[in-house]
Amino acid sequence: MKSNGLNLVLTIVTVLLMVGYGQPVMGCTQHFPAETSPSDTVMRAPLETPVQLGHQQGALIESETIRVEFLEITADSRCPSDVVCIQAGQVTARLRVSLASEESTVQDVISLTLGAAAGDQAMAKFDSYTIELIEVDPYPVSTEEIAPSQYVVTIVVSEA
DSSP states (O other): OHHHHHHHHHHHHHHHHHHTOSOOOTTOOOOSOGGGSSSSSEEEEOTTSOEEEETTOEEEETTTTEEEEEEEEEEEOOOOTTSOOSSOOOEEEEEEEEEEOSSOEEEEEEEEEESOSSSOOSEEEETTEEEEEEEEESOOBTTBOOOGGGOEEEEEEEEO
């Protein structure tokens, strides 16, 4: 029994190493790993340009040094377009932001809120960049529920 458990642990460690958790080879410039290069879920985008990201989609901004990924909508209390409300409500998006350099990759998860009553919570600073949430679609309608996969956020990344 002990050897089966040890074999399982060794197999997991081997798989993790094969996936790319090792350090880059000396002399190589570190950019984001191959799995974060542009694909169906990651696109390239210039600085200071509105970028639309679908659920679980990311964008590599400015020469692949900063990556922003739309994780989920954590709250959507916006007043439906076919209803009259006292307050407009707000919507909060969670984003993963990563910044690669030759030495390391720094990563954080941020929440940005549109329609927040107190203060400007639609913008966050990350290293030398500002990430701003511009829009969240679709806008709610009282007769329709929005599935998590339907949400699209529009963000702008600029130099701080």
